[in-house]
Amino acid sequence: MELTSLKFKEQSSAAIANADLQRALGNVEKGFIDKRRKSTDALPEFDRLRDNARDIKNHTLAHLDHYLEAYEEKVTQSGGHVHWAATAAEAREAVLAICQQRKAKTVTKGKSMITEEIGLNDFLSANDITPVETDLGEYIIQLRGEHPSHIIAPAVHVNRDQVESDFRRVHTQFEAERDLTEPVSLLAEAREVLRQKYFEADIGITGANFLVAETGSSVIVTNEGNGDLTQTLGKVHIVVASIEKVVPTLEDTAQILRVLARSATGQDMSVYTTVSTGPKRADDPDGPEEYHVVLVDNGRSDMLGTEYQEMLRCIRCGACMNHCPVYHAVGGHAYGSVYPGPMGAVLTPSLHGIDKSGHLPNASTFCGRCEEVCPMRIPLPKMMRHWREQEFEKHLQPSKARFGLGIWAYVARRPKLYRRAVSLAMPVLSRLGGARHRIARLPLAGGWTRHRDLPAPEGATFMQQWAERQRHDKGSKA
Amino acid sequence: MEEPSAGRRTRADAKKPTVGLFATCLVDLFRPSVGFASVKLLEDAGCRVEVPLGQTCCGQPAYNSGDRADTAAIxxxxxxxxxxxxxxxxxxxxxxxxxxxxxxxxxxxGDPWRARAERFSAKVHELVSFLTDVMGITGVEGRLDQSVTYHDSCSGLRELGVQAQPRALLNSLEGATITEMKDANVCCGFGGTFCVKYPDISNTIVTKKMKAITDTGADMLLAGDMGCLMNMAGKLKREGSNVEVRHVAEVLAGMTDQPAIAGGGKR
Amino acid sequence: MSGRDAILSKIRASLGAGGDEAARKTAVAERLAGHPRGVIPERGHLPAAERLALFRDMAIKANASVATLAGYDALPDAVLTYLRERNLPASVRMGTDPRLAEAPWHEAATLEVKSGASDGEDVTGVSHALGAVAETGTLALTSGTDNPTTVNFLPEHHLVVVDAKDVTGDLESLWSALRTSRGDGSMPRTVNLVTGPSRSGDIEQVLLMGAHGPRSVHILVIDPEGTMPAERTP
Structure with a gap:
């Protein structure tokens, strides 16, 4: 997708004015937060598991080269193929080459953010291969020509009546009179349509939640089972996964699984956790004939050894956006990037440059709720701050803001000057507030007063009044 | 460097812990009464309070804008x-x-300032949690005849663990009733410069907060941070609410003679 | 330079690796060989009866249903009963798992038992699990002729048989069982960890059962020793 993060402000204002979207966003707060809290409260070891999950990823990242080599060796041993892609373009080409070799016409897809990141669907379509998204949410937005607005609930911005009208528009094979008012009938219709697609498809493409170095396995975690039908019924299974998905062992996978589903959907375990190793064996009655893994770097190796390395621990659970007041207000599309919310605010500048995504790490109140819920203990606000510092160093902020900050800092570093300046200004502001003690409109403060009044100062500053009191006390003692 | 101004000193004060009150820029500029309430609470708790003149602001506007050099200087x-x-x-x-x-x-x-900053940081406390956790205060004298609701400001809550302390002290006031709002621990949308850089998003967030506040039916909204209070008060008043907004220190110190933040009553 | 070399050398440069790599290599080899267990929740350590009860509770919490059978002899009747109660056709699909094959299917004369992979036309599938995990109510199914993967996903109803002795407390113990199950430490093509029936919350976050896989998962625990405690009456 085209990166439009520079238009974040306009996009977020439009999102706020969009009543349908605002209605849908209510489901994020209702749907995720309580469930997560209940499931984490019910596991006394949750915080220790978070610590261990963090440590596992830290260890893996510190030895990433060796784990990737070990992983590759095991994949090859089990009859699979590993394709290394340094860039998004190389990854797309690797997938296309496999598809063309099998003369594939249709590919089914399990839900995968990395294929969004590399723009795989558009690329395949341009090469006459039809990608069919099979996760219900992904399917809905594919019909709508949209991109995911959430990393685990891609269609969270869509309401049921909108899904109904999309289905009526596209599923013309069914009678027009049918009743689609209830979500359950929408689901049944999608199930019927997609069931056919699994059997028709030549190739199934999935992402991976984990790559296990010990066994050469890829692991996907889903609730619908679409990823399993995608990879079981196609003649070829292609796994597209970024390099930081590797974990050492099955035991390590188990540790992180315990925090993944709880953080994402509040389940103790997602319905399907599937460990796939190589193509079907000689006597297997089902499964793909070929098994390929496209290992994507696309900027990750550049993050290693920097202040953004910790971001590579991310397991894409979505808890940060589920708990983000800014995400709740504007939804995922306003961010204008593949990855929205707090994790996107850190990752997007890493992938595309801070000059193209400067708003994202700035559009945070630093409330810290994302870090509080992150199962991998990623210090998201700290990293957003790093980006702000880099932006400042590169002089990327609006010159007006920078100028204002410069003056403020000059004065703030000179307490006497500061006290003189504010002791003149505050009484004026105070008088503006009048008997109501608030100011409805003030030049240069439109950002504040557009939506709220400015509480008026009491008058003399605290430091003035304190000095007064000291003088008075000394006088009375004398 | 300027000398710290002397507090009211007596011989008995010598044994008392000395507290440097960092009033904060917003209290200094907009709400001096919170500064005096803080002094009273600290003195009542047995501290000797001084207000050093070298203070302007903690540096957050620069810090949150990525200006590390100016922040470090401040x-x-x-x-x-x-x-x-x-x-x-x-x-x-x-x-x-x-x-x-x-x-x-x-x-x-390795920078000597690093160790110096660490020694300094170890001494820093938020007011209410200092009273309870360091000075061991379990209650304050006074009455509170209005029903109140309390908003947890984000930094205090998540970085300093301030949540139970203000509620405990408020509950020690005679007649106090705290009605908890929905999502008291969710950001009010202030975020320092955020609220003027992204006014529409900030407004969406504070609008939800306003509803949570007014849904409680409480007469008064309290919190421990002037930024959040000014944001919420400004919104409540703009929308015509007559909820009285005050810093928790004013109420705990029994110093509520000043008009509420952004005034009281309907506009 | 190939993509592989480019990526690996960039990783090494970013990590500041180079020179003596022996220590890093050893750390990796040791972890892979030792596969240390991390934090195992207390609930993973329960004695047998409580473990089975936890498995049942967690499976039910995940919207599966659970029945306990004294032996494989009771299996055909239990399957028929399940089908009859739901008005389903008396036909099931299953693989060639010897434990399933042992059951006296001939006694259930009205039941059609189809063997092999599912083609998508089957309403009900029967599988035998390698084991199960009590802490989350999870079933572990492995691919192969014994239990084709398609049986796990295509039928609307999935009946899964598991031996009570194969219900482990925690997921890590299941991995241990998996490593020994094939003797040579190799992995089956897939291991499906299944926790309840298929579902989706993608439309307005309303949870609906039966998205792409089975609408219902019914677990039959074979418990000849009678270890499973009786269900608590509500």
């Missing part, structure tokens, strides 16, 4: 002014956590 100034006290107390979780959790990080490992 931090040095604050550290120099306050490091001689037993404790440094601020009536704000946000400024408190900047000084306590972030100042050391402004200086590289």
């Amino acid at each position: 931090a040095k100034q604050v550290i120099e002014s306050f490091e001689g006290f037993d404790y440094v107390v601020a009536p704000s979780g946000s400024c408190g956590s900047t000084m306590k959790k972030h100042y050391p990080w402004l200086f590289e490992e």
